[in-house]
Amino acid sequence: MNDHTPITTGCRETPVLKERGQREVFCGLTGIIWLHRKMQDAFFLVVGSRTCAHLLQSAAGVMIFAEPRFGTAILEEKDLAGLADAHTELDREVAKLLSRRPDIKQLFLVGSCPSEVIKLDLARAAERLTVDHAPHVRVLNYSGSGIETTFTQGEDACLASMVPVLPETDARELLLVGALPDVVEDQAIDLLTQMGIGPIRTLPAARAADEVGIGGNTVFALLQPFLGDTHAALERRGARHIPAPFPFGEAGTTAWLRAVALEFGVDEATFERVTAAPRARALKAIAAQSAELQGKSVFFFPDSQLEVPLARFLTRECGMTAVEVGTPYLHTRLVGPDLDLIEQGPTISEGQDVDLQLDRCRAARPDITVCGLGLANPLEAEGLTTKWAIELVFTPVHFYEQASDLAGLFSRPVRRREVLSL
Amino acid sequence: MKLTVWTYEGPPHVGAMRVATGMKGLHYVLHAPQGDTYADLLFTMIERRNHRPPVTYTTFQARDLGSDTAHLFKDACQEAYDRFKPEAIIVGASCTAELIQDDPAGLAETMGLPCPVIPLELPSYSRKENFGADETFFQIVRALAKPMDRSERVSVNILGGTALGFRHRDDIQEITALLYDLGIEVNVAAPLDATPSDITRMGAAHFNVLLYPETGEAAARWCEKNLNQPYTKVIPLGTNATRDFIKEVCDLAGIEPEIDESRLRMPWWSRSVDSTYLTGKRVFIFGDGSHVKTATRIAREEMGFEVAGIGCYNREFARDIRALGKEIGVEALITDDYLEVEQTIEALQPEMILGTQMERHIGKRLGIPCAVISAPVHVQDFPARYSPQMGFEGANVIFDTWIHPLVMGLEEHLLHMFRDDFEFHDAAGPSHHGGHAPKPMDRPEETVVETPAPEGSDVMVWLVDAEKELKKIPFFVRGKAKRNTEKFAADQGVTEISVDTLYEAKAHYAR
Numbered sequence: 001m002n003d004h005t006p007i008t009t010g011c012r013e014t015p016v017l018k019e020r021g022q023r024e025v026f027c028g029l030t031g032i033i034w035l036h037r038k039m040q041d042a043f044f045l046v047v048g049s050r051t052c053a054h055l056l057q058s059a060a061g062v063m064i065f066a067e068p069r070f071g072t073a074i075l076e077e078k079d080l081a082g083l084a085d086a087h088t089e090l091d092r093e094v095a096k097l098l099s100r101r102p103d104i105k106q107l108f109l110v111g112s113c114p115s116e117v118i119k120l121d122l123a124r125a126a127e128r129l130t131v132d133h134a135p136h137v138r139v140l141n142y143s144g145s146g147i148e149t150t151f152t153q154g155e156d157a158c159l160a161s162m163v164p165v166l167p168e169t170d171a172r173e174l175l176l177v178g179a180l181p182d183v184v185e186d187q188a189i190d191l192l193t194q195m196g197i198g199p200i201r202t203l204p205a206a207r208a209a210d211e212v213g214i215g216g217n218t219v220f221a222l223l224q225p226f227l228g229d230t231h232a233a234l235e236r237r238g239a240r241h242i243p244a245p246f247p248f249g250e251a252g253t254t255a256w257l258r259a260v261a262l263e264f265g266v267d268e269a270t271f272e273r274v275t276a277a278p279r280a281r282a283l284k285a286i287a288a289q290s291a292e293l294q295g296k297s298v299f300f301f302p303d304s305q306l307e308v309p310l311a312r313f314l315t316r317e318c319g320m321t322a323v324e325v326g327t328p329y330l331h332t333r334l335v336g337p338d339l340d341l342i343e344q345g346p347t348i349s350e351g352q353d354v355d356l357q358l359d360r361c362r363a364a365r366p367d368i369t370v371c372g373l374g375l376a377n378p379l380e381a382e383g384l385t386t387k388w389a390i391e392l393v394f395t396p397v398h399f400y401e402q403a404s405d406l407a408g409l410f411s412r413p414v415r416r417r418e419v420l421s422l
Numbered sequence: 423m424k425l426t427v428w429t430y431e432g433p434p435h436v437g438a439m440r441v442a443t444g445m446k447g448l449h450y451v452l453h454a455p456q457g458d459t460y461a462d463l464l465f466t467m468i469e470r471r472n473h474r475p476p477v478t479y480t481t482f483q484a485r486d487l488g489s490d491t492a493h494l495f496k497d498a499c500q501e502a503y504d505r506f507k508p509e510a511i512i513v514g515a516s517c518t519a520e521l522i523q524d525d526p527a528g529l530a531e532t533m534g535l536p537c538p539v540i541p542l543e544l545p546s547y548s549r550k551e552n553f554g555a556d557e558t559f560f561q562i563v564r565a566l567a568k569p570m571d572r573s574e575r576v577s578v579n580i581l582g583g584t585a586l587g588f589r590h591r592d593d594i595q596e597i598t599a600l601l602y603d604l605g606i607e608v609n610v611a612a613p614l615d616a617t618p619s620d621i622t623r624m625g626a627a628h629f630n631v632l633l634y635p636e637t638g639e640a641a642a643r644w645c646e647k648n649l650n651q652p653y654t655k656v657i658p659l660g661t662n663a664t665r666d667f668i669k670e671v672c673d674l675a676g677i678e679p680e681i682d683e684s685r686l687r688m689p690w691w692s693r694s695v696d697s698t699y700l701t702g703k704r705v706f707i708f709g710d711g712s713h714v715k716t717a718t719r720i721a722r723e724e725m726g727f728e729v730a731g732i733g734c735y736n737r738e739f740a741r742d743i744r745a746l747g748k749e750i751g752v753e754a755l756i757t758d759d760y761l762e763v764e765q766t767i768e769a770l771q772p773e774m775i776l777g778t779q780m781e782r783h784i785g786k787r788l789g790i791p792c793a794v795i796s797a798p799v800h801v802q803d804f805p806a807r808y809s810p811q812m813g814f815e816g817a818n819v820i821f822d823t824w825i826h827p828l829v830m831g832l833e834e835h836l837l838h839m840f841r842d843d844f845e846f847h848d849a850a851g852p853s854h855h856g857g858h859a860p861k862p863m864d865r866p867e868e869t870v871v872e873t874p875a876p877e878g879s880d881v882m883v884w885l886v887d888a889e890k891e892l893k894k895i896p897f898f899v900r901g902k903a904k905r906n907t908e909k910f911a912a913d914q915g916v917t918e919i920s921v922d923t924l925y926e927a928k929a930h931y932a933r
Contacts, residue, residue, distance in 0.1 A: 022498065023481045027457025047423075049517035049546060054432040055460045064428055065783040073423040077547045080521070089423040097425060113455045113518035116484065146457025147484040147518070355505060374462030374474065381472030 010340035014348050016330060021353025024374050025303060025328060026390075027146030029112065030059045031154025034394060036069045038179040039204050041105040044070040045097065046144070047090065047122060048112030069104070071097070075114055086120055087128075094129055098137060105136065105208040108158060111143035138208065140165065150328040152226040152304045152393060155179060159203055162211075163233035169213025174260065175239065177203045177230060178223030181396040188223070188247070188399055191257060194274040195266045203230075214239055221260050223247065223398060225338070226305035228331040245337040246309035247398045248406060249317040250282040255337070278400040285404030290318035292411040292418070296367035302326040302352050303372055303389040308335040310370070310392065312342050318407055322346035323364045326357065368410060385417050428760045428780055430735035430798060434544035435516045436461050437554020440637070441562070442512060443475040443585035447617040448562075449508035450477045451499045453491070453526050454516035468801050469586050478502040480519075492524045496533060503535050510566065510618035511535065512558065514542035538618070540565045550758075552636045552710070552736050555584050559613050560640035566618055569649055570625040576675045577607040579627040579645075581653070582638025583614030588713070588797040590614055592810035593633060597658060600813050601631070603682055604668065606675055613637075625649045629674045633657065633812065635712050636736060659716035661688050661724055661817045686814040688821045692724055700825065704730040704902065706772040708755070708763055708781055709796025711739020713811075715746055717776050717795045720820060722750070730772045731755065733763065760784070771901045774828060779803075790901070791827035882908055888919045906931050 029052055032044040046052050053072035057064050073093050079086045090109075098104060107129070109122045126141040133139065142161035144154040159177065174197055176188065189200050201212035203220075218239035222231065225246050235241065244259035245252050254275060261271050298320050300307040307327045314320040324347040332339070339348075349357070354375075361369055362382070369379055369386045376386040387410055397406040435452060442450035443465050452458070459479055465471045480498045482491045503511065513526045527541025540561050544554050559582075580597060583590040591614070598608050609627035610620045624645065630653035632642045642653040652674060658667035665681065672679040691697065705727045707717050711734040721727040733755030734743045740756040747754030755766050764784045767775060775785045775792040779800050785792030794803055795811075810816040884892065895903050903924075910927035911919050 021481065022459075022479050023456050024459045024462070025456060026460055027455070029457070030460075045425075050426075050429060050431075050433040050550065051435075051458065051517045051546070053426045053429045054436065055457070057427075057429060058460055058464060062783075065780075065787075068427065071425050071427045074426050075423060075547060077545075079423055080547060086423070093423050093425050113457070114521060117487070117518055117521045145484075146455040147482065147487070150456065355501070372463070373467050374459055375466075377466045377470060377472055378474045 009343045011325075011342045011344055011346070011348055012332065012336055012339040014339075014344060017347055017349040019349060019351045019353045019356065022355065023150070023328075023352045024301070024354045024372055025352070026059065026151040026372070027055070027113070028144035028149025028151065028154025028157055029055060029110065029146075030151055031144060031158060032056065032070045032110065033060050033063065035155055035158055035179055035204070039106065039206065039208075041103060041207050042069060042108060043097065043101060043104045043106070044108045044110055045094065046070070046072040046110045046112055047115045047120060048072055048075065048110075049114045050074055052112045052114075069101075075118075080118060086118075087125060090120075090125055091129065091132070094133075094139075098133060102136075105138065107133075107137055107139045108161070109139065109141040110154075110158075111141065111145055113145040113147050116143060116145045116147060138165070150302075152224070152306075153229075153329070155224070156227050156229045159227065160229035160233045162204070163214065163230060163237060166211060166237070167213045169215045170217055171199070171213065171215070172217040172219070173212070174198070174200045174264070175203055175212060175214070175218055175220035175234075176200060176223055177220050177227055177234070179204055180223050180398055182206075184396045184398050184402060187401055191274060191278070191399075192260060195257075195261055195264070195270055197260065197264045197266065219263055221256070222334060224306075225309055225331070225335050226329075228329070228334060231331075231334060243333075243337055245312065245341060246306075246335070248309050249313040249403050250279055250286060250400065251317055251341075252309065252313055252338075253282070253399050253403070254279060275400075282400040282403040286317055286407050289404045289407035289411050292414045293368075293407065294319035295321075296414065297321045297323050297364070298410075299323045299361050299364060299366035299369045300325045300327070301354075301357060301361075301369065301371035301375060301389070302328040302349070303370070304393050305329060305331075305335075306389075306392055307370070308342070308348075309338045311346065312338045313406065314410065315342055317403075318410070320368075323366045324349060324357075324360060326350075326352065328352070368414060370410075385413050387413050426759075430758050430760070430778065430780065431550035431552060432461070432464075433517055433546050434549050434551060434554025434557070435514060435546065436464070437551040437556070437637075438512065438514060438542055438544060438558040439465070439475055439477055440551070440555045440584040440586050441558040441613045442477060443471070444583065444587075444590075444614040445562075445612070445616055445618070447509040447619070448476060449502050449506050449511050450475075451495070451502050451511060451513045451526070451530070452477055452479050452516055453495050453514070453519035453524060454479045454481070455518050456481045456483055458516050458518075465585055468799075469804050470801070471585070475585075476506065476508070482519075487522065491519075491522060492529055495524055495526060495529055499530055499533060499535070503537070508537060508618075510538040510540060510562070512540045512542055512562065514544055515546075517546035520544075520546050538565055550736070552738065555637040556640045559584075559638060560644060562613070562618070562621055563624065563641040564644055566621040567624040567645065567649060568622060570623065572628055573607070573609060573626045575607055576605070576677070577609040577627045578671075579609050579624050579630045579651070580611040581630050581632050581642050581645075582634030582636070583611060584634075584637050585614065586797070587614070587634065587637070588799055588803065589809060589811045589816075590634070592808055593812040593816065595808075596810040596813035596815050597631065597633065600658070600664075600668070601671065604672065604675070604680065605677065606671065625651075627651060629653060631671065636710055636738070657712055657716050658812045659713070659816065660720035660820065661686065661814070663716055663719060664813055664817065683814060686817060688724070688814075688817040691818075691821050692726070697726075697825075700828070701726045703727045703774055703828065704770070704772045705774045705776055706731045706767055706770055706781075707795070708733045708735070708775070708777040710734060710736050711743055713796035714743060715739075718746060718750065720817075721776070724817075725821075725824065727774070730770045731766060733757065733766070735778075764788075771905045773899065773902060774824075776824065793824045793827055882911060882917060882919060884919045885921075888921050888924050891921045891924055903928070 122141040126139045129139040142157040214237040216238040221242045244256045247253040247256040311322045311325045326349045330350045376388045480494045513530045530539045632653045645651045656667040658664040735758045744754045776795045782792045907927040
């Protein structure tokens with residue numbers, strides 16, 4: 001527990017390659033797909049174009065047929081003509097929606113590129129609608145537009161919009177921030193509870209009624225690396241962040257738990273007692289899953305901001321070498337602890353010019369390329385092995401019990417390439 | 423504003439992408455914000471293409487808004503040309519770029535690129551995907567095709583095939599072979615697999631074969647007017663339509679039709695006794711206008727179904743579909759709102775749905791069999807195997823596809839005979855869904871209490887015996903029986919349905 005040997009070979013000081021150009025990434029609207037599953041009484045209403053609706057449909061796959069709690073108010077020609085009219089139209093659509101879905105307690109008006117460009121004031125609309133539909137429904141707003149957000153940043157923008165309206169509290173509570181699958185969240189809470197840490201709250205909560213208070217005594221730990229704005233909003237409310245590597249793999253999970261345990265004064269014996277068995281399980285399972293990955297190289301295209309912590313997991317726990325770690329945005333304050341643990345060597349890149357990055361990737365011929373679905377099949381056709389990145393956001397991959405699943409997501413494409421003779 | 427969850431069509435620039443991705447040697451520079459690249463995965467995943475769509479996005483961001491975006495566009499255009507060296511470039515704006523005041527067409531024209539630059543005007547807030555594809559192909563043809571001498575032998579262009587088209591790949595192969603058998607060569611098939619230089623020699627064809635009016639009609643009309651090429655009006659979907667198509671093509675070519683039907687099995691399959699049970703099956707048909715029109719004819723003439731309702735989601739074909747509805751005596755549903763489609767299906771209680779991916783899910787929810795006849799479709803409807811919809815092989819494929827979800831004659835007969843058997847009772851579940859054994863058939867004592875309908879109301883009540891009797895009717899015709907009985911009861915002013923009512927209704931509707 002007192003072993004704080006600094007790793008001097010880390011990547012924190014590595015100069016970052018910053019690129020601008022064509023970006024092959026999703027916009028923040030995509031975050032709605034998993035957020036609406038987590039927040040059970042929330043509805044996400046995108047104010048946008050047919051393109052936005054089509055994107056959600058393409059991203060949601062078969063989920064679209066399960067009465068999802070999201071939708072798009074599609075702007076039509078007449079909405080573009082005059083702004084006053086657009087607000088009336090929006091009010092009407094919201095009233096219709098809320099009367100049809102009385103179970104909805106929180107409504108998010110989600111801004112899109114078109115609504116931002118025509119400067120439709122959704123913040124004002126949210127205030128107005130909150131008054132209109134009080135006390136049953138709280139209406140908030142954030143932007144998931146492509147001109148402002150990339151993929152997982154949509155969750156960040158959503159959570160950050162909730163922070164200012166959370167109630168005030170003086171209680172010393174631990175807040176876990178980031179939407180994780182319930183099974184993973186339960187594991188995390190269970191481990192911390194066994195160490196005697198509590199009370200533990202989560203953001204987002206499953207229901208509006210379960211929402212947490214924030215104040216000067218709140219400490220929070222991030223479960224996801226893409227929560228920069230939420231981090232800032234929580235600090236503005238006086239809450240204090242516990243910096244830690246993100247809980248991927250055995251080492252990442254242990255380091256994350258340790259940081260929280262230190263904050264709450266948990267003694268070494270307790271920490272060992274609680275973590276020993278799951279750590280051993282995780283190590284054994286990772287070893288089994290990562291055999292194919294030893295000594296192989298990996299190249300990350302930017303997608304979700306999970307790239308840095310995942311590169312740390314793959315290099316330190318699965319014996320891989322990283323060629324390039326691309327991320328849409330690099331919040332050094334948040335992923336710094338992970339950067340410290342990645343050995344110097346890989347290019348760290350922020351942003352994207354996709355054609356230039358593809359040139360670098362082809363030149364490097366990595367053993368695995370982590371990229372989006374628009375690039376995966378074309379690169380496979382060129383003879384590269386790929387792992388499509390979106391799955392990493394939807395699949396339970398955090399903490400001990402999922403560590404081998406996480407390694408498996410990367411080893412499966414490698415194994416498949418070896419097994420197929422076509 | 424209109425609240426939507428599911429959309430049958432994407433925005434018009436996705437239609438333009440379908441043309442660009444279908445073609446070779448063409449590049450699309452799309453003025454669009456970060457995120458619009460999502461559409462790439464429709465092509466790389468659903469259609470499983472092994473290359474990136476030839477589209478360069480300008481990817482402007484919030485901080486670029488202002489004068490900067492015009493430069494972004496020009497840079498993207500130049501870089502796309504330098505990197506890909508296309509034979510021609512199409513330029514346009516997505517919905518967001520349409521709102522900012524850059525003019526992609528004007529900007530691209532001033533750049534003096536050493537290849538044709540074709541500007542696109544695609545109104546994103548009033549039109550949709552099919553319009554985008556039709557308009558894009560039309561603009562490409564208008565810009566590149568020129569009048570020229572006809573080819574020596576009779577040749578045609580095949581128009582309308584695009585990327586992400588429902589069975590376009592195999593349809594074009596099937597029709598190319600069919601034309602070849604008639605002694606007619608294909609000059610150019612476009613946009614699918616054509617290059618811009620192919621488009622320049624479209625004028626050499628004697629006439630055009632328009633396979634997909636949704637995506638090729640504007641170009642076909644332009645060719646008719648400017649290249650003096652008539653185009654075919656019959657879409658060769660189904661046995662009879664294929665025969666009509668052959669006649670139409672031979673008339674245009676001035677040759678005697680010689681029809682080789684040696685591989686056409688569909689008519690015999692449909693006449694064979696096992697198909698007798700298909701007679702009068704009530705079907706609801708929904709999709710794009712062209713596929714609905716052709717499916718309606720197949721359903722009525724070639725399968726012996728009763729068409730209970732039709733509809734389409736693309737307004738461009740509303741008039742045609744309404745006229746067809748009038749002709750066959752059903753209400754035509756023109757809507758892009760899937761909830762309306764669902765309501766209509768619920769009200770009609772058809773025994774089968776022919777539709778899109780969406781209707782498949784509606785069918786699943788309502789327990790009604792469904793076959794897919796039209797886009798939008800999901801990945802399983804871009805199959806590896808040869809499976810055209812058009813021509814004689816297409817007719818074979820359609821017969822198999824449509825009857826597969828239905829229970830065939832012998833099986834239906836057996837189900838009748840053994841409906842109380844432990845393997846075939848209601849709760850047993852379909853035998854082809856592995857993983858669960860038939861559930862035991864426990865028959866608890868009926869505890870239901872009959873609640874008589876209140877005096878003077880028209881509320882329908884099923885008495886317990888009648889309800890039991892209804893359950894003896896096989897599940898795949900039960901919806902129809904229930905609906906008929908209730909209608910009969912309502913007509914008779916009966917509010918309580920007994921076993922007698924059930925059988926009186928059955929007799930009433932017996933044919």
